[in-house]
Amino acid sequence: MPSSAPTFDDLLAGAKSSAVHLELRDTYYSNPRFEAWQRGERVDWNDRASWWRPFHQQIADAVGRGVRVRRARVVSEPVTQYIRWEYYQTRANLAAGEDVRWLPRAAATELLLPVNDFWIFDDEVIELHHFSGAGQFLRDEFSAVPALVKQHAAAFEQVWDNARPHDQYEI
Secondary structure, three states, rough: OOOOOOOHHHHHHHHOOOHHHEEEOOOOOOOOHHHHHHOOOOOOOHHHHHHHHHHHHHHHHHHOOOOOEEEEEOOOOOHHHHHHHHHHHHHHHHOOOOEEEEEHHHHHHOOOOOOOEEEEEEOOOOEEEEOOOOOOEEEEEOOOHHHHHHHHHHHHHHHHHHEEHHHHHHO
């Protein structure tokens, strides 16, 4: 792709039919919301203004345009504290219109999985996320190479088909 690669915001805003996200890590970089949760602070789900973020609005806008947004998470069990927090926060993703599923890593043994988390938009463009071993975000890489997109899309579908819907997965 050209050096002026689109941003996630551009790709989601331009999506016409689908956006899929695969998460493969058990921990990511810390952030203030995770740290607050670790201290015992909880979201007041009745106060939408306190937890609704621009990201949620972007997802809701895409879903409103007819874009199917799916997220699958492959997780080790027992889950890490970070995954417990993500599970708790998934309520916001669902409220925005995402469909979220969970696949225990032990149930993924027969699947060939990519090494990086990613988003795929309309089966045309992939945004690969690169993280350090400790979960610090390093960079994103964008590609529209059909074979690469197709390979990752197939991996996502395998995970999706084997994963449990959020309301059927318990941590």
